[in-house]
Structure formats: structure tokens, C-alpha cells
Amino acid sequence: MSPTAFIDELQNELQLTQYGQHPPELYDPIRYIMSLGGKRMRPLLTLMATYLFTDDWQKAVRPALAVEVFHNFTLMHDDIMDQAPLRRGHPTVHEKWNHNIAILSGDVMLVNAYQLLLNVEADKIKPIMARFTRTAAEVCEGQQMDMNFETRWDVTEAEYIEMIRLKTSVLLGYALELGGLIAGADDVTTRHLYEGGMNIGIGFQLKDDLLDVYGDPAKFGKQVGGDIIANKKTFLLIEALEQAKGTVKDELDSWLTRTEFDKAEKVQAVTAIYDQLGIRQIAESRINDYFARGFANFNEIRADADRKALLIQFAKQLVERES
Known part of the structure; x- marks a missing residue:
């Protein structure tokens, strides 16, 4: 098994994941921050830990994404507190939209993390x-x-x-x-x-x-x-x-x-x-x-x-x- 297999599966699931649609001002910032990349090391660690004990590691993909969504939620709120203008070389959510939208979108990200974690036995x-x-x-x-x-x-x-x-x-x-x-x-x-x-x-x-x-x-x-x-x-x-x-x-x-x-x-x-x-x-x-x-x-x-x-x-x- 190569780490590439885990990465590919995560990327595919990230593209398929729906956080919500309306109102767009609430959900567009989530799609934006999740599209900025990052090391994705936390969900990769989840998949590798699952693979230690079972061949059916794919069942951990959506729960693993919960960790990544939660991590990005913390970054969105940290950026507000730090008044940071950039995140991974791009405007932060509160700069691109505004502080109130960033706070509320972050809140919904936390809810989404819980929803993704429900995808377990x-x-x-x-x-x-x-x-x-x-x-x-x-x-x-x-x-x-x-x-x-x-x-x-x-x-x-x-x-x-x-x-x-x-x-x-x-x-x-x-x-x-x-x-x-x-x-x-x-x-x-x-x-x-x-x-x-x-x-x-x-x-x-x-x-x-x-x-x-x-x-x-x-x-x-x-x-x-x-x-x-x-x-x-x-x-x-x-x-x-x-x-x-x-x-x-x-x-x-x-x-x-x-x-x-x-x-x-x-x-x-x-x-x-x-x-x-x-x-x-x-x-x-x-x-x-x-x-x-x-x-x-x-x-x-x-x-x-x-x-x-x-x-x-x-x-x-x-x-x-x-x-």
C-alpha cells in the first residue's frame, strides 16, 4: 500500500462532500477554505491507523474528513482572532467576506464535523x-x-x-x-x-x-x-x-x-x-x-x-x- 492511495481517496471524497447550499454566504466560505489545500496529515493519519488493523480502511474516509473539517474550522476562527490577512497564500475568510460570516461559517463547519463522524458503525x-x-x-x-x-x-x-x-x-x-x-x-x-x-x-x-x-x-x-x-x-x-x-x-x-x-x-x-x-x-x-x-x-x-x-x-x- 502506498500513501498515494490514501491521498487519492481523501481528495475524491473532499470533492464529493456537500456542506450545504443555502444561503450561499454561509456555505461558500466553507468550500473556499477547504479548497485551499494543506498537508491533510490528520486525515491521512486516521486512514493509516485504520489500515494497521483492517483491509477495509475506506470506511474511515468520511470520519477522517471530520478531523480535517474541524481543523479548518479552528483555522477560520484563529484567523479572526489573529486578524490574519492570508491563509496559505490566499485571503482569509473574514477578509474575503466579513467577520460575522466567518464566525457563522466556522460554526457550521463544526456541525459538519460531527455529521461526518456519524459515518461509523x-x-x-x-x-x-x-x-x-x-x-x-x-x-x-x-x-x-x-x-x-x-x-x-x-x-x-x-x-x-x-x-x-x-x-x-x-x-x-x-x-x-x-x-x-x-x-x-x-x-x-x-x-x-x-x-x-x-x-x-x-x-x-x-x-x-x-x-x-x-x-x-x-x-x-x-x-x-x-x-x-x-x-x-x-x-x-x-x-x-x-x-x-x-x-x-x-x-x-x-x-x-x-x-x-x-x-x-x-x-x-x-x-x-x-x-x-x-x-x-x-x-x-x-x-x-x-x-x-x-x-x-x-x-x-x-x-x-x-x-x-x-x-x-x-x-x-x-x-x-x-x-
Whole structure:
């Protein structure tokens, strides 16, 4: 089996999926954001997890799309909160239409996610819905924590890890857990799937923080140093604030409190402080630790070796990314 088969099936189902028709102002934004592409890694993980235990992995396609629709719902609402003008190089929904339409269309996307999840065997609906509902609430909790951090300078590493676990990682974990639940895997196995996805997800977000500072602009796909310019509470900044002392702390504080500055100069100066404090090495150590935990979870799964190798190889491609 090749990942291409999963991708093709997902794309076909995406094109066939109907979210609603009238009024068009409610449903056109959903079709728009779902057409903008993306890695589709969450539904792919669901299909691969299902395939670990059954040849009938196609029965997971519509529930897998529920995870993707929910993910894009969170992006639509995040863009409103962040006042972001672009999403994947295109105008965001609130820019193309307006804020009220974006809010309401996002709400309908959440409803659509629940509707898509109903496409499972009757005896599996309750556990799948219960876990999805908890996950959806956790994503919102993580988003609120992230917003709270904007006005705080005392955010700890533990708090930050918990925030990204909730905001981004639990959904990766659920995507894999969902595949196991659909295939009828036992509780121990679905727990390994969930925790493996969650650990990979934390490492994935930490790597995103690292790439924002140290990534190749040609590969990263967005402005390198954007987090530094915005004073965003990333793992690197939180660690630097904890490690910096004396004149180094004074210099870092100075850059963080300036309201007028040359962007390139600020990125260069703060990156130099990170270098001086060894922040890159600390971040890389944490990233490798979470990735190692995730693969250890996957190795505990009892499944066909070739099928498990397919999942592990796909996960490795995710963690080795440079964009």
C-alpha cells in the first residue's frame, strides 16, 4: 500500500462532500477554505491507523474528513482572532467576506464535523463522539491559553508545552486514535496511537518554533523571524527569558519593549542572544525527546510490520520537514 492511495481517496471524497447550499454566504466560505489545500496529515493519519488493523480502511474516509473539517474550522476562527490577512497564500475568510460570516461559517463547519463522524458503525459512535468532544474542548482551552500568554512575561516551559499539547497536539493524537477505534483496536493500542500522535505533535510545534528562527527562508514558506518581530511567546523566547542574566537579559528586555525598530535588526539581535544562550541546542534536545517518545509509542503497537512501517515512515517525513 502506498500513501498515494490514501491521498487519492481523501481528495475524491473532499470533492464529493456537500456542506450545504443555502444561503450561499454561509456555505461558500466553507468550500473556499477547504479548497485551499494543506498537508491533510490528520486525515491521512486516521486512514493509516485504520489500515494497521483492517483491509477495509475506506470506511474511515468520511470520519477522517471530520478531523480535517474541524481543523479548518479552528483555522477560520484563529484567523479572526489573529486578524490574519492570508491563509496559505490566499485571503482569509473574514477578509474575503466579513467577520460575522466567518464566525457563522466556522460554526457550521463544526456541525459538519460531527455529521461526518456519524459515518461509523453504531456501536462505535459513543466512544468516538465522546473522545472528539473532549478533544474539541481541549483545542479551545489551548487557544485561550495562547491568548492569555500574549499579556504575560512569566510563562514557564511547562505551561507552554501544555498549551501546545492542547492547541495542536491532541488533535493529531485523536486522528490516530480515531483510526484505531474505527478498526476495532483494543484500548491499550488506541492509547499508544493517541499518545504517539500527541508526542509527535508537540515535537512538530516545537520544530515550527525553531524553524521560524533558524529555517531556510526558501523552504520555510513564510517570513523567518516573524515570531521574534511579534514578541510571540515561543519555546525559544520563554527559554531565553529564563536563561538570560545580566547584560544579556538587559539587551533582550530592551528589544522586547521597543515599539519602533528595524525588523531585520531585531531578528538578527535576538537570534544572536539565542545563539549566545544555546537556545537552539535546548530546543533541538526537546524536539528530539518528544519525537523519540512518539516513535516509542508506535513501536509498542501490535500490528502487521509492513503496515506499521508505513505509518512510521509517514511520521518520520513529518518530523524531518524543513517547511
